[in-house]
Amino acid sequence: MKASGVYADCPTPFDSDGELDLPGLRRLIDFYVRAGVKGVLILGQAGEAGELSSFERRRVMETAVMHAGGRVPVWVGVQACGIRPAVEQAQRAEALGAQALCVHAPSGNDEWHDLFFSELAQSVHIPMTVREGSHAMAESSLARLALQPFMAGLVLERPPAGLRLARLREAGARPAKVLAGECGASPLELLERGAGGVLTASAFPEIWLRIHGLHASGQAEDAAAVLDRYEALLAYERQPLLDIALRKQLYFRRGLIASDTMRAPSVLPDDTVERVLADRLRRAGLTLRAEPIPVT
Numbered sequence: 150m151k152a153s154g155v156y157a158d159c160p161t162p163f164d165s166d167g168e169l170d171l172p173g174l175r176r177l178i179d180f181y182v183r184a185g186v187k188g189v190l191i192l193g194q195a196g197e198a199g200e201l202s203s204f205e206r207r208r209v210m211e212t213a214v215m216h217a218g219g220r221v222p223v224w225v226g227v228q229a230c231g232i233r234p235a236v237e238q239a240q241r242a243e244a245l246g247a248q249a250l251c252v253h254a255p256s257g258n259d260e261w262h263d264l265f266f267s268e269l270a271q272s273v274h275i276p277m278t279v280r281e282g283s284h285a286m287a288e289s290s291l292a293r294l295a296l297q298p299f300m301a302g303l304v305l306e307r308p309p310a311g312l313r314l315a316r317l318r319e320a321g322a323r324p325a326k327v328l329a330g331e332c333g334a335s336p337l338e339l340l341e342r343g344a345g346g347v348l349t350a351s352a353f354p355e356i357w358l359r360i361h362g363l364h365a366s367g368q369a370e371d372a373a374a375v376l377d378r379y380e381a382l383l384a385y386e387r388q389p390l391l392d393i394a395l396r397k398q399l400y401f402r403r404g405l406i407a408s409d410t411m412r413a414p415s416v417l418p419d420d421t422v423e424r425v426l427a428d429r430l431r432r433a434g435l436t437l438r439a440e441p442i443p444v445t
Contacts, residue, residue, distance in 0.1 A: 152278055152302030152328050153345035154187030155358045156224070158195040160350070160397055161209060162406035169205055173406035175216045176439070180405055182220045184441040185358055187346065189217065190251050193226035194280070195350035195393055200412040207245065214246035222248035224278065230255050232265055236272040243273045249301055250277040251348075254286055262290040270299040278328065280304035280348075288316045295322035304348050306330025311338045318343065331387050337376050340364045350392065351383060352399035353435065359444040375444065382429040390416045395426060404439040 159181070162173035174191075181189050191213045192198040192206060201209065210225055217223050225242035227250050229235035239250050250273070255265060270277065278301050279286075279294055285307035294300055295317065305314055305327050318324050324343030329336035336347045337360060349357045356379050363372035376383075386395045394411050395418060401409040411417065418426070436442060 152188075153325065155185075155346055155354060155361050156188045156190060156328065156348045157181045157184075157186045157354050158190045158193045158348055158350035159213075160393060160400065160406075161192070161196045161198070161201065162397070162400070163408060163410040163412065165408045165410055167410055167412055169208060170407045171208065171212045174209065174212055176405045177400070178213060178216050178221075180439065180441065181354065182217075184355055186221060186354055188222040188224055188249075189213065190224040190226060190348065192228075193224070193251055193350075194253070195396065196226060197393065197412060198226055198228055207241070210242060210245045210247065224249045224251045226251050226253060227269075227277075228253040232268045235265070235269050239269055239273045239277075243275050247275060249275055251304070252277050252279050254279055254281050259287055259290045262286060263293065266294060266297075270297065276301040278302040278304055280330070281307045285313070288313060288320060292317055292320035292322045295326055300326065302326045302328050302345065304328045304330045305339065305344070311342055314339055314342045314344065335376065335380075336360075337364070337372060340372075341369070350396060351386060352396040352403065353379070353382070353442070353444075355441050355444045356383065379433050379435075379444075382433045382435070385426060385429050391418055391422065394418055395422075398423075398426070399437070402437045404437075 159177055162170035164170045178189060191209055214223050225247040227235050227238045229238060242250060276299055291303055295303055303326060314324060314327060325345040327344040328346045328348045329339035329344045330348055347357045347361055360372045360375050398409040400406045
């Protein structure tokens with residue numbers, strides 16, 4: 150398995166009472182399939198996994214895997230500071246049918262990362278991607294990981310992501326195994342440096358699908374023009390602390406989930422933020438509907 154193309158980092162929808170909105174999760178998966186993503190990540194950075202009980206995590210995994218039905222691979226996020234809880238999460242995801250793991254790297258030094266990922270890889274039989282945590286992993290750790298047979302890819306996003314990808318390349322890592330995240334640099338820059346795809350939590354994955362498609366077909370200038378057209382909106386919806394709330398609001402307004410409810414603790418947008426978001430949508434010329442929209 151090689152991670153390439155555009156992957157959706159799916160939110161966990163709740164109803165207005167804060168309970169799981171499983172019909173909304175099914176609608177999101179249908180939407181991603183129609184849009185053309187290569188895979189869907191659940192319980193990832195956008196999935197509020199830390200706010201879910203073990204039973205709720207299981208229900209999300211069961212629902213996503215069953216509803217996807219092989220139409221797209223379902224990746225499951227693993228977020229734990231220690232080896233044992235990470236192994237438990239990974240083995241449960243595999244048992245419930247996940248096609249791959251997306252492991253949130255814990256903080257630590259090179260020796261700890263080598264041990265953590267080695268033990269985790271030996272505990273399951275499905276491939277994994279590794280996503281950087283709140284602190285950038287050393288390029289030495291990332292380069293060694295990229296060469297491991299169990300690795301489907303690296304999600305690179307801590308700044309300066311472009312320069313760090315260049316250093317990984319110098320260390321022998323294949324840039325095609327890298328997915329561009331959204332934090333450290335524009336994903337387009339990483340595509341230009343050889344990254345194989347994008348992992349996006351945007352409520353408009355159609356934009357990144359269009360950019361990636363143009364770039365992959367050699368139309369770099371057209372890809373840059375699409376990014377220029379929509380970057381004000383993309384930058385606003387990915388702002389730290391508010392990103393999940395804004396994207397849930399957009400998915401709710403698109404008619405894909407029952408509510409934009411967040412579980413505490415969370416930061417919620419105020420009236421001014423919502424006005425600015427509406428203005429960015431207007432200037433981007435995007436309509437809010439449940440079907441994938443054409444991006445020009």
